[in-house]
Amino acid sequence: MNSSAVVSIVKCPSYSPDVLEAAFMQVCKSAGFPDVKGKIVLLKPNVLSDSPVSAAITTNPELVRLAIRYCRENRAKEIWVGDSPGMQGQNFKPEKCGILDICNEEGAVWVDFTKDPDQVEISGTGNTLHMANVVAKADVIIGLCKMKTHQLMYVTGSVKNFFGTIPGLHKSQCHMHFPSCDSFAKLLVGIHETVKPDFSIMDGIVSMEGAGPANGTPRNTGLLLGSANDYALDRAQAVIMGYDPALIPVLKEAGNQNLMPSEILYPDLDASNCVIKDYVRIPYRKKTGFIRNLILPVMARTIGGFFKGKDHGPEFMKDRCIHCLKCVKICPAHAIFFSEEEQRIVADYSKCIRCYCCHEMCPADAIKVK
Ligand code: SF4
Ligand code: SF4
The missing domain is CATH 3.40.50.11440 (LarA, N-terminal domain)
Structure with a gap:
């Protein structure tokens, strides 16, 4: 154009x-x-x-x-x-x-x-x-x-x-x-x-x-x-x-x-x-796509949970969660579920594709992005 x-x-x-x-x-x-x-x-x-x-x-x-x-x-x-x-x-x-x-x-x-x-x-x-x-x-x-x-x-x-x-x-x-x-x-x-x-x-x-x-x-x-x-x-x-x-x-x-x-x-x-110098922006990620979304999950699957909870991704805060399960329903990768035993949302980071749909949908601000 x-x-x-x-x-x-x-x-x-x-x-x-x-x-x-x-x-x-x-x-x-x-x-x-x-x-x-x-x-x-x-x-x-x-x-x-x-x-x-x-x-x-x-x-x-x-x-x-x-x-x-x-x-x-x-x-x-x-x-x-x-x-x-x-x-x-x-x-x-x-x-x-x-x-x-x-x-x-x-x-x-x-x-x-x-x-x-x-x-x-x-x-x-x-x-x-x-x-x-x-x-x-x-x-x-x-x-x-x-x-x-x-x-x-x-x-x-x-x-x-x-x-x-x-x-x-x-x-x-x-x-x-x-x-x-x-x-x-x-x-x-x-x-x-x-x-x-x-x-x-x-x-x-x-x-x-x-x-x-x-x-x-x-x-x-x-x-x-x-x-x-x-x-x-x-x-x-x-x-x-x-x-x-x-x-x-x-x-x-x-x-x-x-x-x-x-x-x-x-x-x-x-x-x-009109630049707003102190606007609170989302920080730039060093890597997008291939490594974050494909290599790390494969490694995590291979090594069996070593990366679980340590990689970038959503973090679910039990104290804020109201158990609405919107995150579970929206998750396209079926990477999260509600644990009756722990009474909290639990994530399988080896399945998570870091789309942040869960974060978008959470009505209680109970999901942090790491
Ligand atoms: S970031 Fe996406 S894939 Fe990961 S748990 Fe949230 S909705 Fe599911
Ligand atoms: S969407 Fe938020 S409040 Fe609802 S179950 Fe998930 S983490 Fe909890």
């Missing part, structure tokens, strides 16, 4: 309606919100879990409200809103995070991503996966993502937001087929190229630093971002968080596939002037 991309970054210190609307309108104008007149629009917020707004895990509902209103005012034919958290099955409704109420109040339809999914060939991977059928039915797809760190991929952001189009537990199986960080980045780029979203707006007003995407700390970062190019948008996010974009797996993969724009234009704030 040789073309340039525009990323709008504007200050937005709060979610109060006037402040948010002014920032939203500026982002849409600067970055070129697509024409939705007469079209079916799918809005895709980040609803990793149905958690309270204050946790900053999900896209703020007031941003979803504004996007619905903007599409309606621009005469969209229908407005759908949807996502599919890893643990929730059919009929999931985002009630606690406030997005369902917003849909009802604003006349948008919450769509179930798990209902009759399509089988779709994922671009560039040779794999066929289940995907929400509304992706193929919508005329315009808009991401409403959240600025967050991510234990495996360093950043969450806009490209990864579309992993949510893979329904429910099908997501955890993806980690088995794409076990390393780099191969998972290839899958995320492949899903993104299959979905082909038209525009994304990133909620960086209250973002998540530290142990994202589910157990980090909310941080007032006061920024709203938007772009028609998610790779450019995620690059801007990485710069703001203080990462070297060249080391972010999704951006590296996008570069390998010639998908990064040759130039990024910032008509409002420049990402390099």
Whole structure:
């Protein structure tokens, strides 16, 4: 890709309606919100879990409200809103995070991503996966993502937001087929190229630093971002968080596939002037993929548990665990179980592929990443 991309970054210190609307309108104008007149629009917020707004895990509902209103005012034919958290099955409704109420109040339809999914060939991977059928039915797809760190991929952001189009537990199986960080980045780029979203707006007003995407700390970062190019948008996010974009797996993969724009234009704030130096980032791992995910587990299996508990991986804290068993259900490698005898979650590290799905799903912050 040789073309340039525009990323709008504007200050937005709060979610109060006037402040948010002014920032939203500026982002849409600067970055070129697509024409939705007469079209079916799918809005895709980040609803990793149905958690309270204050946790900053999900896209703020007031941003979803504004996007619905903007599409309606621009005469969209229908407005759908949807996502599919890893643990929730059919009929999931985002009630606690406030997005369902917003849909009802604003006349948008919450769509179930798990209902009759399509089988779709994922671009560039040779794999066929289940995907929400509304992706193929919508005329315009808009991401409403959240600025967050991510234990495996360093950043969450806009490209990864579309992993949510893979329904429910099908997501955890993806980690088995794409076990390393780099191969998972290839899958995320492949899903993104299959979905082909038209525009994304990133909620960086209250973002998540530290142990994202589910157990980090909310941080007032006061920024709203938007772009028609998610790779450019995620690059801007990485710069703001203080990462070297060249080391972010999704951006590296996008570069390998010639998908990064040759130039990024910032008509409002420049990402390099918004760097938050003390942002709490996920530290870079020295090794990704092959050694961590393939060699060490094989060695551990061979030597019989010598490495058990000593390698990188999730650590389960008995004192915090509420025994919900969400981690056991989500684990694609069947590497963890609840020991009745010990009354705790026990892991077989020789099976663990270090996907951190368990960490993402834990509602009690009872899993540390070593
Ligand atoms: S134990 Fe956690 S990190 Fe390991 S494979 Fe299972 S879900 Fe992934
Ligand atoms: S998800 Fe967290 S709280 Fe639930 S059983 Fe696993 S470790 Fe315990």
